Amino acid sequence: MTLHDEPTERDTDYRVPALQRGLSIVQMFSAAERSLSANEIAERLGVSLSAIYRIVFTLTEMGYLRKLGKNSYELGPQVLCDGFAYLASRDLADIAMAHLNALRDRTSLSCHLSIREQTDSLYIYRAFAAQRLSVNIPIGTRIPCHCTAMGRMLLSGLSPMELDRLYQHVRLDDYPPPAPKTLPELHQLLERDRERGWVLHRSDYSTAIASAIHDHRGDVVAAINLSGPEAVMDSPVARERYRESLQQCAQAISRELGARQPA
Incomplete structure (x- = not known):
């Protein structure tokens, strides 16, 4: 399989769910939605709040998210x-x-x-x-x-x-x-x-x-x-x-x- 091949059912074994979720979280933000709560992020992903905690924490540590207040986030400076x-x-x-x-x-x-x-x-x-x-x-x-x-x-x-x-x-x-x-x-x-x-x-x-x-x-x-x-x-x-x-x-x-x- 190359990077340009269409994924097959067998190829899904190579996917990294945590990476997919992390990129999906970054893509949720836009000019219309500059901040999101952790609950909103979990709801859009269709997972529990605990399932995204480590991903959101990692993105924040790396500068891709910035925490606002107690439970909301915006894009961090690393994205820019x-x-x-x-x-x-x-x-x-x-x-x-x-x-x-x-x-x-x-x-x-x-x-x-x-x-x-x-x-x-x-x-x-x-x-x-x-x-x-x-x-x-x-x-x-x-x-x-x-x-x-x-x-x-x-x-x-x-x-x-x-x-x-x-x-x-x-x-x-x-x-x-x-x-x-x-x-x-x-x-x-x-x-x-x-x-x-x-x-x-x-x-x-x-x-x-x-x-x-x-x-x-x-x-x-x-x-x-x-x-x-x-x-x-x-x-x-x-x-x-x-x-x-x-x-x-x-x-x-x-x-x-x-x-x-x-x-």
């Missing part, structure tokens, strides 16, 4: 945040496209653009270098942030407190080296990443160099990379040249987003 983040990411891709294509042409290496969604790095654009052994990560790919160069650049924009909240329930020891195994280790890595302004990450057959994209407030809103086969990027002189080109590209994109000075 996610919506604007998606729209902004499309504008960001449009802005970055020409810069990344030019960077690919100058270096003959693949370039990628990603944004952060929770603890994942989401790839939203790629400038693919059409040569043998090129690194080609499809648009829409999600990779845990702490495992990649771009992901670490995305995390570098968070304060220590924000990072702690983000990873308070996330296990890091299930990933192979050189990914950090603990939250303190991740903190140490990101502190060095912020000071340096870029990250180099080696895997089995390729190397990636990443830098952050900043908006008009100076916030990290995205990251870009240059990635290629290890044989091409093995020379320190070559890596330094690629790093300079990458950071110049990141600064140019940041300026178009309103950043006042290079990051």
Whole structure:
């Protein structure tokens, strides 16, 4: 079964009722109905009040609902945040496209653009270098942030407190080296990443160099990379040249987003 197939009776086994109810609750709110009581939500779902308690509590904790008074709710700021983040990411891709294509042409290496969604790095654009052994990560790919160069650049924009909240329930020891195994280790890595302004990450057959994209407030809103086969990027002189080109590209994109000075 693919995401586009019509569900069959057998496929209903794969549905997650709690997730369905959670999304249904968020969809109940509109301009005409800006707030609903817990009783109204339960009645519309056709379930008991106790059946939705954990779902409503979770949505409130995540910021998708906000509690009003004792027993009523409205949409929380996270709904708007996610919506604007998606729209902004499309504008960001449009802005970055020409810069990344030019960077690919100058270096003959693949370039990628990603944004952060929770603890994942989401790839939203790629400038693919059409040569043998090129690194080609499809648009829409999600990779845990702490495992990649771009992901670490995305995390570098968070304060220590924000990072702690983000990873308070996330296990890091299930990933192979050189990914950090603990939250303190991740903190140490990101502190060095912020000071340096870029990250180099080696895997089995390729190397990636990443830098952050900043908006008009100076916030990290995205990251870009240059990635290629290890044989091409093995020379320190070559890596330094690629790093300079990458950071110049990141600064140019940041300026178009309103950043006042290079990051």
